[in-house]
Amino acid sequence: MAPTVAPGLASGLATCLVFCLCWGLSCSSEPPPRSILLITVDTLRADHLGIYGYPRSTSPNIDRWFADAAIFERSYSTEARTPQSVTSILSGRLPQEHRVRKYWQLVPDEIRLIPDLLPEAHQKAAFVSNAVLVDKAIGIADRFEHYDEDFDRSGPDGRNTGERDARATTDAVLRWLREERDPDRPFFVWIHYMDPHIPYRPPEEWSAAFSHDEPALVPRSRFSLGMFGKEVDGPPVDARDFVDAYDAEIAFMDHEIGRLLDTWAELESLDDSLMLLTADHGEALMEYEMYFGHGYQVYESIIHVPLLVRGPGVRSARHPGLTSGIDVLPTVLAFAGGASPEELPGIDLSGPAAIPPERIVYAETTFAKNTWRTAIRAMDKWMLRIAREGDIAEWRHYDLAADVGEEAPRPWSAGASGGDRLLELLAKDPDRAGPARIAAPGGVTGPNEIAPRVSEEELETLRALGYVGD
Numbered sequence: 329m330a331p332t333v334a335p336g337l338a339s340g341l342a343t344c345l346v347f348c349l350c351w352g353l354s355c356s357s358e359p360p361p362r363s364i365l366l367i368t369v370d371t372l373r374a375d376h377l378g379i380y381g382y383p384r385s386t387s388p389n390i391d392r393w394f395a396d397a398a399i400f401e402r403s404y405s406t407e408a409r410t411p412q413s414v415t416s417i418l419s420g421r422l423p424q425e426h427r428v429r430k431y432w433q434l435v436p437d438e439i440r441l442i443p444d445l446l447p448e449a450h451q452k453a454a455f456v457s458n459a460v461l462v463d464k465a466i467g468i469a470d471r472f473e474h475y476d477e478d479f480d481r482s483g484p485d486g487r488n489t490g491e492r493d494a495r496a497t498t499d500a501v502l503r504w505l506r507e508e509r510d511p512d513r514p515f516f517v518w519i520h521y522m523d524p525h526i527p528y529r530p531p532e533e534w535s536a537a538f539s540h541d542e543p544a545l546v547p548r549s550r551f552s553l554g555m556f557g558k559e560v561d562g563p564p565v566d567a568r569d570f571v572d573a574y575d576a577e578i579a580f581m582d583h584e585i586g587r588l589l590d591t592w593a594e595l596e597s598l599d600d601s602l603m604l605l606t607a608d609h610g611e612a613l614m615e616y617e618m619y620f621g622h623g624y625q626v627y628e629s630i631i632h633v634p635l636l637v638r639g640p641g642v643r644s645a646r647h648p649g650l651t652s653g654i655d656v657l658p659t660v661l662a663f664a665g666g667a668s669p670e671e672l673p674g675i676d677l678s679g680p681a682a683i684p685p686e687r688i689v690y691a692e693t694t695f696a697k698n699t700w701r702t703a704i705r706a707m708d709k710w711m712l713r714i715a716r717e718g719d720i721a722e723w724r725h726y727d728l729a730a731d732v733g734e735e736a737p738r739p740w741s742a743g744a745s746g747g748d749r750l751l752e753l754l755a756k757d758p759d760r761a762g763p764a765r766i767a768a769p770g771g772v773t774g775p776n777e778i779a780p781r782v783s784e785e786e787l788e789t790l791r792a793l794g795y796v797g798d
């Protein structure tokens with residue numbers, strides 16, 4: 329089927345064609361820097377968005393704004409937790425290269441991020457809404473001219489939820505657009521929305537957006553950390569209520585993303601900008617060993633995320649090839665006129681280059697005493713469990729075509745390309761045994777630089793988000 333190009337992209341495409349041809353002929357004139365909007369969403373499964381086929385109306389605004397996008401159908405997180413994955417998105421590097429592997433760990437100064445690599449001309453702003461992305465926790469505010477982390481972290485019942493909701497996040501971006509945006513400069517704006525993360529607590533007016541008929545009563549012990557705290561001995565609960573609430577959080581956030589983009593487009597044209605939407609990781613809902621959580625494993629629901637790219641020159645199509653969070657940086661820099669470090673393994677997804685069918689993508693996560701690592705190639709998925717001592721404690725191989733739920737691992741076959749590459753990657757990992765246990769008040773020990781200022785209150789926030797046990 330011939331590719332289609334949205335009418336709204338036609339003028340931008342024409343501009344791009346000039347520059348693309350110019351580049352091909354080695355013209356001396358550089359293309360002018362162009363604007364980029366990067367939206368990352370916490371805990372957003374690809375398959376709960378309409379644009380990825382979800383039957384519930386969770387995302388009419390995202391679907392509308394990205395209807396003409398390049399839609400990457402199989403994009404993966406590099407890590408199943410926020411700081412690690414976000415650092416990969418911003419640096420184009422796998423966790424074992426950027427070495428941010430736990431919470432409250434500063435990104436090393438030598439790890440260059442998108443804002444460091446963009447031309448000086450760009451006005452660079454970030455808006456984060458997760459407590460583990462505040463500057464004190466991750467240390468990247470100085471890479472931006474404006475780093476907005478000013479949010480009230482207390483929930484409606486006074487509990488510290490560690491998140492800013494989508495309405496306040498959109499308000500913060502619009503305030504910046506009206507008061508601080510320099511229209512004579514291109515922009516790089518990164519916005520991290522948090523809403524789909526636990527606790528699933530949409531605003532009152534959204535709380536009844538979705539409902540179900542048959543309940544699914546499940547023991548509380550089946551739920552992830554942070555859902556019930558120590559109250560796991562209570563009566564079973566209807567797990568489908570939690571799916572409804574998760575979807576309502578997405579719908580509320582989608583409404584706010586729509587409000588943001590519609591208002592932005594009134595203030596300033598977005599037609600010539602590159603817009604990307606992805607997630608740091610997904611979420612297990614009523615699946616696998618632990619319901620409603622993410623950082624404990626690398627199953628498909630946990631690491632399969634949306635990746636949507638739209639802008640002038642970007643071909644509107646659905647791409648079935650494998651992509652990764654590490655592709656965001658080369659995509660942004662190729663579009664914006666920055667220099668992408670040559671050693672980076674990611675792919676520019678805004679260009680015409682096809683995704684190689686033999687491509688392998690990698691993901692990992694550390695939970696309790698184990699690190700899980702995976703390599704995915706086509707429909708083959710290899711998985712390793714690494715014990716704290718650094719030894720391989722478990723080997724799994726899944727055929728995702730035959731075993732969608734990852735319920736029946738097969739024997740690991742020697743010589744398999746993805747499995748061998750995963751072992752090679754592991755052999756080169758400077759933190760093979762995984763990071764030391766999560767920060768304690770006053771500092772932690774570990775292989776990397778750790779922000780040494782985790783207070784009791786901040787630890788309580790991490791507990792509320794399910795990030796840390798007792």
Ligand SMILES: [Zn+2]
Binds near residue numbers: 371409410411608609
């Ligand atoms: Zn996250």
